[in-house]
Amino acid sequence: MTTAELPAETRPALEQLPLATRQDGTYPRPQMMRTTWADLDGIWSFRHDDADVGLDAGWAAGWSADAPESRAIMVPFPPESPASQVAEAGFHPVVWYARTIGPDELASAGRSGAAPRVLLHFGAVDYRASVWIDGVFVGSHEGGHTPFAFDVTGLVGDDDTHRLVVRAEDDPHDLTQPRGKQDWHEDAHAIWYRRTTGIWQTVWLEAVPASSIEALHWLPASPSTVELSVRLRGHVPTGGSLRVSLRFDERDELLGTVEVGLVGPARVVHITVPVARQRNGQAEDELTWSPERPRLVDATVTLLDAHGDPVDAVSSYLGLRTVGVGGGAFLLHGRPYDVRSVLNQGYWPESHLAAPSPAALRREVELIKELGFNACRIHQKIEDPRFLYWADKLGLLVWGETPGAYEFSTLAVERLTREWLEAVDRDLSHPSIVTWVPFNESWGIQHVVDDPAQQAYARALTDLTRALDPTRPVVCNDGWEQQNTDIISVHDYEGDGAVLARTYADAAARERVVTGIAPSHHPQFVGGASDAGQPVMLTEFGGVNYQPGASRDDAWGYTSAADGDDWIARVTGLYDAVRASSFLAGSCYTQLTDTMQETNGLLTADREPKVAIERIRAAVRGTV
Structure with missing residues (x-):
């Protein structure tokens, strides 16, 4: 029996799949x-x-x-x-x-x-x-x-x-x-x-089904319009159509339904979905997504045959939000937003890059928020999509970053580019992801300062990322030696808060940081690029080593603390310096957890706070 031959009372069930907001976080493609x-x-x-x-x-x-x-x-x-x-x-x-x-x-x-x-x-x-x-x-x-x-x-x-x-x-x-x-x-x-x-x-x-939906890509074009790309698998039904329904489940409110006909054998269908209730600018914040109010819109996408009968249906979700840069700031919904991030290696002692359980992925997002952050940078890892689901659901900005190679060659370029394209394709629809990072600290482009080939590669992959997704900022080579970057990202592991405060104090300090040799002892720009007024963020800092209890001989950090009080005082001093800056648009502390010999986490490797979590949160936010 085909789907179209199912009894009439059964067919609508295909369009009433479990809503994404009701899932438990175990589904591998959320x-x-x-x-x-x-x-x-x-x-x-x-x-x-x-x-x-x-x-x-x-x-x-x-x-x-x-x-x-x-x-x-x-x-x-x-x-x-x-x-x-x-x-x-x-x-x-x-x-x-x-x-x-x-x-x-x-x-x-x-x-x-x-x-x-x-x-x-x-x-x-x-x-x-x-x-x-x-x-x-x-x-x-x-x-x-x-x-x-x-x-x-x-x-x-x-x-x-x-x-x-x-x-x-x-x-x-x-x-x-x-x-x-x-x-x-x-x-x-x-x-x-x-x-x-x-x-x-x-x-x-x-x-x-033999004809089915293969992939969805959601891109909010504005607070009142969503662009959807649907990729189909198998035979495209002649005379068929795609129906898209959006619902805000918190209010049991149907936001709109759009149905478009399938033309010819095209396997990729682009659909514009208006959200009529968002056209009134006075009310648009009622549905938009942010870390403070992570509202998700549920969606059902149905493939129909020429008779209007469902052939396949999937449930999905999206977040109505826009991101960008302007006026020296990171913008969320067109407004300056202070990015308060933490570097997350996504590594567990018992299971390494694999999470020990789906529940551990949820707990990771919860801990980041409990520590006072509104963002995280997944470092050198393409994280399990269930982590991104919880970031979407609970409200956490995420910087998506490619794992680097350590050689520059034709093969290395081919491999990293292909894998990065697959990663962006997989994660394009997550509202939590707000920035892409295709390179970090010149890994794989070690001679980008004076090698035109490596400079061309860095520029090209940055622009290719924009071609795949023009809606998010792209960081070209996080930390230093940058070219066509949307955010000037700086790495600085100065351990003295007073020194850090002077480095990032005012406009004159900004000029010193982004021109010539940066605090990292690398040039901030290469290949003829220069400061164009982009927002400046301190995307790696901190890294203070402290080991409660038993210590390991190979412990590693950028600076070290004598005890818990000394450690939290150092972290607080560094954050006071960041808050005192007149121009920093955001920051990213290194790092969330201790990871093997790197003992510079805010949490131990087992996800325990090194001092009372309230003290860490006060340091990060500047409040109790």
């Missing part, structure tokens, strides 16, 4: 939900393949549980982490995973006559993944931080059990791979951490 899915996380079979013999030995077809060196692993935790139950942090450039898929998983995924096709999703596999089912090659993906999916319909029967096998290749010495803070040494050192190899985000199954 801005495009269907009613059913099958979680494939849990215990898998696992093997290291240090000699890279698995392909020739036939491991792609699977292996028995008693195979030599076969062991259990808890997916999605990387094998370097304790949570994986493997916990081997040495060099293992090739690893293999296997598990069965059977009728129960397919039923949970929602496979039926109305949804006959089966998609196999991977949240992220670091770095290069190849996938087989019953020894048949399904496909491959390169890029350690972005999602991918395969249509496996013809390979999985409803009444059979099948063997799913994944090979992950992650060369720890290949510096052309975008890796962020993952160390290329065997042991973590300085500001780099244990590696993450293989599967580290959720693996899941989803059943969809």
Whole structure:
């Protein structure tokens, strides 16, 4: 039975999917939900393949549980982490995973006559993944931080059990791979951490109709207009249409419905959705999104056939908000907004780059807000989209940043550009993301000061980001050596608050900071670029080392405190300097948590405040 053949009283249920605001934060793709899915996380079979013999030995077809060196692993935790139950942090450039898929998983995924096709999703596999089912090659993906999916319909029967096998290749010495803070040494050192190899985000199954909605991109064009791009999969229904309904669930208020016809075989449909009640400027704040009032608008997008019957439907959400820069300020809804941010490495002792649980992602957002921040910079990591859901839901500005490579070459440029494009495509619709950061501290462009090729690359990727998303500011090379940047971002780890106050005091100080050699001892601009009046932000500062209780010998920070009172006094002094500046438009403290040997967090690695959280919040906000 096809969807169109369902009884009339059943068809509307497709358009009444669970609203995004009612989800519990476990759905792995929070801005495009269907009613059913099958979680494939849990215990898998696992093997290291240090000699890279698995392909020739036939491991792609699977292996028995008693195979030599076969062991259990808890997916999605990387094998370097304790949570994986493997916990081997040495060099293992090739690893293999296997598990069965059977009728129960397919039923949970929602496979039926109305949804006959089966998609196999991977949240992220670091770095290069190849996938087989019953020894048949399904496909491959390169890029350690972005999602991918395969249509496996013809390979999985409803009444059979099948063997799913994944090979992950992650060369720890290949510096052309975008890796962020993952160390290329065997042991973590300085500001780099244990590696993450293989599967580290959720693996899941989803059943969809033969003609279905593949992706949604929401871009608020103004407080009263939303631009939606819908990407379709499969055959586009002749004479079909797309219906978009927006609802503000807090008031049970239908904001509007738009239906557009599908023209020809076009697989990408652009829709303008007016929000009529927002046209009155006196009332537009009632629906807009901000950290203080994170109102979300629920959406249902339905694909209809030529008879007007639903073929597919997904639930989504968006936030009505605009961001930009102007007059030396960061702008939210056209008004200056003080960005009070914290650097977040997104790293846990037990699970490394993978969150220990979906609930931990929510708690991370809650802690950031409880500490007095209204923003965070996800540092050198493309974070789990469920973190972004909670940032959307609870109200937290986010700077989205690419994990850097550490080599400049044709291959490195190709790899980072492709992965960055996938990251922006994945996260474009989140209202919480307000700034893009394609480079940090010249990582991967180490000679950008005097190399025209590296300068061209930095400018080009910054402009390419704008081409993909013209609605958000883009920072070109956060920290120093910048060119076509929308925000002049400065890194300064001066530990004396009085000195920091003088550095950022007034207009004359601003001139000194943004021209010539910056406090980082790097030129602030390169390639002929210069100050054009952009807002200036101190996007890395602080980094004060303090270890309550037992200390580690390899502890690292930019400056150190003797005890808790000394530590909070230093943090307060640094924030007093930021608040005293006449021109800083925002700041980002380093960092949220201790991470391995980096003991300069406001919280311990286990997310415990180093002094009473009220004292930290008072330092950050300047109030009790």
